[in-house]
Amino acid sequence: MQIERQPVIILVRPQMGENIGAAARAMLNFGLTEMRIVDPRDGWPNPKAVAMASGAAGRVLDTARIYPTLAEAMEGIDYAYATTARGRELTKPVFTPATAMAQARAHQGRSAIIFGPERTGLENDDIARANAIVTVPVNPDFPSLNLAQAVLLMGYEYGRDILPPEPAPHLRRSEAESPADRIEIERLGDHYDEQLTQAGFFFPETKAASMRLNMRNMWSRLTLTKGDVRILHGVLRQLTRR
Amino acid sequence: MQIERQPVIILVRPQMGENIGAAARAMLNFGLTEMRIVDPRDGWPNPKAVAMASGAAGRVLDTARIYPTLAEAMEGIDYAYATTARGRELTKPVFTPATAMAQARAHQGRSAIIFGPERTGLENDDIARANAIVTVPVNPDFPSLNLAQAVLLMGYEYGRDILPPEPAPHLRRSEAESPADRIEIERLGDHYDEQLTQAGFFFPETKAASMRLNMRNMWSRLTLTKGDVRILHGVLRQLTRR
Numbered sequence: 069m070q071i072e073r074q075p076v077i078i079l080v081r082p083q084m085g086e087n088i089g090a091a092a093r094a095m096l097n098f099g100l101t102e103m104r105i106v107d108p109r110d111g112w113p114n115p116k117a118v119a120m121a122s123g124a125a126g127r128v129l130d131t132a133r134i135y136p137t138l139a140e141a142m143e144g145i146d147y148a149y150a151t152t153a154r155g156r157e158l159t160k161p162v163f164t165p166a167t168a169m170a171q172a173r174a175h176q177g178r179s180a181i182i183f184g185p186e187r188t189g190l191e192n193d194d195i196a197r198a199n200a201i202v203t204v205p206v207n208p209d210f211p212s213l214n215l216a217q218a219v220l221l222m223g224y225e226y227g228r229d230i231l232p233p234e235p236a237p238h239l240r241r242s243e244a245e246s247p248a249d250r251i252e253i254e255r256l257g258d259h260y261d262e263q264l265t266q267a268g269f270f271f272p273e274t275k276a277a278s279m280r281l282n283m284r285n286m287w288s289r290l291t292l293t294k295g296d297v298r299i300l301h302g303v304l305r306q307l308t309r310r
Numbered sequence: 311m312q313i314e315r316q317p318v319i320i321l322v323r324p325q326m327g328e329n330i331g332a333a334a335r336a337m338l339n340f341g342l343t344e345m346r347i348v349d350p351r352d353g354w355p356n357p358k359a360v361a362m363a364s365g366a367a368g369r370v371l372d373t374a375r376i377y378p379t380l381a382e383a384m385e386g387i388d389y390a391y392a393t394t395a396r397g398r399e400l401t402k403p404v405f406t407p408a409t410a411m412a413q414a415r416a417h418q419g420r421s422a423i424i425f426g427p428e429r430t431g432l433e434n435d436d437i438a439r440a441n442a443i444v445t446v447p448v449n450p451d452f453p454s455l456n457l458a459q460a461v462l463l464m465g466y467e468y469g470r471d472i473l474p475p476e477p478a479p480h481l482r483r484s485e486a487e488s489p490a491d492r493i494e495i496e497r498l499g500d501h502y503d504e505q506l507t508q509a510g511f512f513f514p515e516t517k518a519a520s521m522r523l524n525m526r527n528m529w530s531r532l533t534l535t536k537g538d539v540r541i542l543h544g545v546l547r548q549l550t551r552r
Contacts (some may be wrong), residue, residue, distance in 0.1 A: 094459070124452045144454040166470060198462075205469060206342040210366045217336070220459055221466055227447065228408060245401045260545070269548040286541060290532045293401070299525060305504070306511040307549040 074099065075172050075226060076180040077219060078141055078148075080106045080194055083186050089120025090216035091183070092128040098223035103132040105143045109185075138182070138194050146177025148200035151218055152190050153211050161200040166227040168202040172226060181222050186215050244295030252297050257287045259301055263308050317340065317414050317468060318422040319461060320383050320390075321347045322436055325428050331362025332458035334370040340465035345374040346383045351427075380424070380436050384492035388419030392440035393460055394432050395453050400527050403442045407467040410444040414468060417422070419491070423464050428457050438527035439496065486537030494539050499529045501543055505550050 077095050081087050082105060092103060108114065112134050121129050135141035142148060148162075149168050149302035163171070172179040182198055184190030195201065202214060204221055213221070248256070261280060292300070319337050320342060324330050324347060350356065352378045363371050377383035384390060391410050392402075405413070414421040424440055426432030437443065446455060446463055455463070490498075505524060512518035534542075 093452075093454050096452040097448045097459075102343075125454070147353055204466070206339045210338040212335050212339055212365075212367070217459065217462055220462065221454075224446070224463055247530070262550065264545060267548045267551075269545065271357050282537075283541060285331075290534065290538070291534070295401075295524075296532070298391055299528065303506060303511060304549070305535075306506065306509045307546070 072183040073175075073178065074102065075169075075222075076102045076104055076145060076178065077222075078104045078106065078138070078180050078182045079108070079215070080138055080141075080182060080190060081185045082215065083109045084182075085110060085114035085116025085118075086120045087186055087215045088114060088117040089122075089125070089129065090214075091219045092121045092132075094220035095223045096125045096128055097220065098227040100223050100226070100287040101128055101131070104135060105132055106135050106141045108134070108137050129258055138197055143179065144178055144300070145180040145294060147172070147175055148180045148182055148198040149200055149202045150182045150184075150190055150195045151202050151204070151222065152184065152195065153203060153206070153213070160195065160198070163200055163202050165202055165204055165222055166228075168200065169222065169225040169228070173230065181219075181243065183215055183218055214282050244298070248292045248294050248297045252294060253287050253292065256292075256297050256300055257284045259304055260287075260305075263304055267308075312451055316344065316419075317411075317464075318344045318346055318387065319464075320346045320348065320380070320422050320424045321350075321457070322380055322383075322424060323351060323427045324353045324425075324457065326358075327352060327356035327358025329457045330356060330359040330363045331364075331367065331371065332456075333461045334359070334363040334367040334374075336458040336462035337465045338367045338370055339462065342465050342468070342470040343370055343373070345370055345451070346422075347374055347376050348380050348383050349378055350376070380439055381493075381496045384422065384439065384496060384497065385418055387492040388421045388489060389414070389417055390422045390424055390440040390492055391442055391444045392424045392426075392432055392437045393444050393446070394426065394437060395445060395448070395455075400434060400437055400523075401531065402437065402440070402527070405442055407444055407446055407464055408470075410442065410466065411467040411470070411474050415471075419489070423461075423493075425460055425536055426458060434523055435526075438523055441525060441530060452460065476531065486540070487535050490534045490536050490539045494536060495529050495534065498534070498539050498542055499526045501546055502529075505546055511552075 077091070077100060078222060079088060079091060088105065088108065095103070104113065117129055118126060182190065182194065185193065204218065206213065260283065270279045319342060321330060321333060330347065330350065337345065347354065359371055360368060424432065424436065426436065446460065448455065502525065506512060512521045
């Protein structure tokens, strides 16, 4: 992920230091490191923010830029998204995080995601300075995202298709983890067939042939590894030792 | 979103009531209401959880089901995802939340997402009971998701593309051909565990725990049908009858 193109996180008039620190931790989960703060209620630096951030997230706070107004905080920004949960009277495009972050990844320039004060959210005056609104699709009966959670979701969505791609289900496999081959499956089937015949499992005689066939088919159908086959041989040997 | 098919959120041995309450709030943002709790450290009900949940999320706690073990908490579950950040030695498919939740939306049956204790995460014994692992792709230099945030991301991802699931082109399967659910897998594992213990299979003592774990994980990993499970129970009964 190109550091210079990642979206800037802008917190507008945040109230509690703990929330600023939590937001720093939240964004860093997804490699976002650039925070700007507009007119924080309790000034700056804020020891409660530092205490909450801790570790590498403390550096996010150290390098955060502080501005008196949102207008000034927009320096170097080409495209800004205002996050808001409530409907607004302003005529403005509204996007989901998925769409907005896909756009942000594709933009040539620099994007910013703007978050409002914890209790009241962004004012119309703030939103008017953004290009578009982003609204996280939430349960209308219980919209309770806090500031750090909103930052988290935007960071997650931004990194969703660029952070380490889905790990392949099997990286370098051990021999035991590789699939059993047909001969191994055949021998497993033979072993169970012999021992279960002796144990009287295929009973009554009228059903014996189809029971054997079903069992043989089962071994083939299961995605047994070489390790599994060895375990299943061992199980049978142990149970038939007496 | 069909209420009866939404994934169940399972918290395994959660420690702090505040985190349980926060998890209830987090999931309800995305309309998830079914929580199960395994062996909560501080018992149940938990006033700190209630205080944190508040409002409608309090009802999530009221209807949460409490279980002594993860095995029992899997009742009615067909497919389970274990969330974990760390690599594991078990052979298990690993998915991103995006893929896992797309699967969960498409499943015919009921899915569960399993979260571990806050400090230590899930044990191998827990993970062995899931079908697959889900790992949130995070900054490897700063993975700091807390319990509620992990629940939030999974809930968000589940609801992310809310479209009516594609009706599966689905032949009417016989009951025997349908996948065994988690409880059936658990009981099969128990049966083999008991009988093989009596037969002295888990030997030497130093390897017994990992042999049991690997076998438990094997039953979870194989795509056993209900018919397969019955056959495997029958095989074991027949062999241990004398």
